[in-house]
Amino acid sequence: xxxxxxxxxxxxxxxxxxxxxxxxxxxxxxxxxxxxxxxxxxxxxxxxxxxxxxxxxxxxxxxxxxxxxxxxxxxxxxxxxxxxxxxxxxxxxxxxxxxxxxxxxxxxxxxxxxxxxxxxxxxxxxxxxxxxxxxxxxxxxxxxxxxxxxxxxxxxxxxxxxxxxxxxxxxxxxxxxxxxxxxxxxxxxxxxxxxxxxxxxxxxxxxxxxxxxxxxxxxxxxxxxxxxxxxxxxxxxxxxxxxxxxxxxx
Amino acid sequence: xxxxxxxxxxxxxxxxxxxxxxxxxxxxxxxxxxxxxxxxxxxxxxxxxxxxxxxxxxxxxxxxxxxxxxxxxxxxxxxxxxxxxxxxxxxxxxxxxxxxxxxxxxxxxxxxxxxxxxxxxxxxxxxxxxxxxxxxxxxxxxxxxxxxxxxxxxxxxxxxxxxxxxxxxxxxxxxxxxxxxxxxxxxxxxxxxxxxxxxxxxxxxxxxxxxxxxxxxxxxxxxxxxxxxxxxxxxxxxxxxxx
Numbered sequence: 001x002x003x004x005x006x007x008x009x010x011x012x013x014x015x016x017x018x019x020x021x022x023x024x025x026x027x028x029x030x031x032x033x034x035x036x037x038x039x040x041x042x043x044x045x046x047x048x049x050x051x052x053x054x055x056x057x058x059x060x061x062x063x064x065x066x067x068x069x070x071x072x073x074x075x076x077x078x079x080x081x082x083x084x085x086x087x088x089x090x091x092x093x094x095x096x097x098x099x100x101x102x103x104x105x106x107x108x109x110x111x112x113x114x115x116x117x118x119x120x121x122x123x124x125x126x127x128x129x130x131x132x133x134x135x136x137x138x139x140x141x142x143x144x145x146x147x148x149x150x151x152x153x154x155x156x157x158x159x160x161x162x163x164x165x166x167x168x169x170x171x172x173x174x175x176x177x178x179x180x181x182x183x184x185x186x187x188x189x190x191x192x193x194x195x196x197x198x199x200x201x202x203x204x205x206x207x208x209x210x211x212x213x214x215x216x217x218x219x220x221x222x223x224x225x226x227x228x229x230x231x232x233x234x235x236x237x238x239x240x241x242x243x244x245x246x247x248x249x250x
Numbered sequence: 251x252x253x254x255x256x257x258x259x260x261x262x263x264x265x266x267x268x269x270x271x272x273x274x275x276x277x278x279x280x281x282x283x284x285x286x287x288x289x290x291x292x293x294x295x296x297x298x299x300x301x302x303x304x305x306x307x308x309x310x311x312x313x314x315x316x317x318x319x320x321x322x323x324x325x326x327x328x329x330x331x332x333x334x335x336x337x338x339x340x341x342x343x344x345x346x347x348x349x350x351x352x353x354x355x356x357x358x359x360x361x362x363x364x365x366x367x368x369x370x371x372x373x374x375x376x377x378x379x380x381x382x383x384x385x386x387x388x389x390x391x392x393x394x395x396x397x398x399x400x401x402x403x404x405x406x407x408x409x410x411x412x413x414x415x416x417x418x419x420x421x422x423x424x425x426x427x428x429x430x431x432x433x434x435x436x437x438x439x440x441x442x443x444x445x446x447x448x449x450x451x452x453x454x455x456x457x458x459x460x461x462x463x464x465x466x467x468x469x470x471x472x473x474x475x476x477x478x479x480x481x482x483x484x485x486x487x488x489x490x491x492x493x
Contacts, residue, residue: 056365080371087369094366108370156370 005032006065007164007195008053008086013062015048022048024219025062035186035196037206039230040216041241041250046199047091049216050166053197054088055079066164084112087162091169091199093149095141095156102128102137105156112160127159128152131185147178154185164195171202183208203242206230215241217250253473256451263375264383278381285347285382286389293342293393294400300338301401302408304329309413319413323420326405327398331426331434335398337482339390340441344474347389348449351382352470355453356463364454374454382446390442394434433489440485441478448474 006029013026022045030036038046051057052064055071064071066082074082095104105124110117128134133148133155141149150170157165167186171179183205190196190209200206206213206227213230215223217237223230231242240248305326312319355378358364367374409415449470456466 054369056369076368083369083371090362090366092361094361094363096363107372111371 006030007032008064008066008197010049010052010059011063011065013049013052013064014060015045015052015057016060021219023059026216026219026221027062028214028221028224030195030197031212032195033193034211035190035198035209036212036214037210038197038199038214038216039201039206039241040222041201044216045219046216047168050088050168050197050199053166054083054086056088084160085162086164086166087157087160088166089153089157089168089170091172093141093146093153095149095152097141100138100140101133101144101152104141104152105159108156109159124159127155131155131158145178147174147181150174150178150182151185154182158189162194164197165189166197166199168199169201170198171200171205179205201241252455253448253451256454257447260375260379260447260451260454263373264380267373267376267380277377278385281381281385282388285343285386286392289343289346289389289393290396292346293339293397296342297335297338297397297401298404300334300397301326301330301404304334304401305405305408306412309409309415313413319409319415320419321422321425322409322413322415323402323406324422324425326420327402327423328425328430330398330401332430332437333434333482333486334401335394336390336434336437336441337478339394339397339438340445340478340482341475343386343390343393343442344445344449344471344478347386348445348470348474349467351446351449352453352456352467353463355450356456356466359454359456360459360462379446379450382450383443386446387439387442390445391435391438394438398434429489429493433485436489437482437485440481444477444481445474448477 009027009029011027013023014021015023026049038049040046048057052059053066053071055074059072062072066086069082071079071082095101096107099107102121102124105127106117106120109115109123110120113120113123115123125134125137128137131151131154133151136144136148136152141152144152154167154170170182170186174182179202186196186198186209196209198205198209210227210230213223213225213227214221215230215238223233223235223238230238233239233242237249239245240250305322308326309319309322312322355364358378364374367377406417406420409420410417452466452470452473456462
């Protein structure tokens, strides 16, 4: 699939950890302003793939591009600029336990936007307010349930007003209500035109939100296309994944 | 090798942050409290026993060889100032503080918090290492001074009660010269710098969940204690050559 306006793309991406080959020749393009879901069985390298997009991992072979930037050759200093525009939200909330929720959000704003601590705190509070999280402002992350921690993590990312947001399994491990709340925020971002890349095997979220789906299997892209094609594919691997069958290649 | 590279990177990044005056004042004060004030009781009690044991052994030897005690207090104070005060502060900090640092940073490393900092333009070395480096150096100096004082007075009690040496006789500064003080201060500062540097590096290199954090913690205490002892020998040798 060739995106009309690719915001990010990988070309022949390969990555191994020791003898374990995780990705082998992955080529894909992400369209601007669209919501793309990356799905696949656990351990197929979904997180590894997207970590390359923000320069957290360097590929063994291949290229990674974000618009006109060749990401895989950038140094840490140059990557900071990219990471202001393309924000990655980890699977685990990765909030700093010794800080309050406001301080967690403000820290990122302060460093990324280069504003004073008081101004950063003001922006952080405004972001929490926009997401209906003001009641959590003075709490510390360990005091919060998983769903609220993920929401705070999302608030921290959105405080940077990114043009592209990468969400790594945002609804995994959450109760249906918390998952729905996260999805509602993602839907709002989609309406605002933010380019979204979501790693998930939550089929309900894919149905609700995805414009495009990329399915990874056996170190490669197995499917890349629309949501209907994903759910109604004749490919036995996709069929097994979508219908959660025990028998099959997965 | 990875540890040496990490230590080198941390050192250069810390110095760069120092040049830019990005010290993180509030966090540094918190770390001084955590490493210094909270170690006082532990260091105080340990040094009290070190002082009692040291003076008892030294006095027993003097009793058998000389027997004359007029230099006991002065020799004790010199040994504490040059050697036992700083090295015990260093080793106790490695045990109490270094392990905590390795465990905290190791947990952050394996739970992606360190990567999250990098993605947020927050330099993990500036935020996590620099305040600890300087706080532990300050704490090490303070703890060495307090520990030396406590060990000296606890030794004085043993000398008085066990060997009938009057406090006036024991309390002598005649062996302690400026070079001893300088050596003691240098050692305390170097050990206070080494312990967080090695411990934080072990934390950053942690991999593989809670088991990896446990390994990083063990590695931190073993390596930092070992390096403190090697540095002690080197500084003593250099001090002797220079004097």
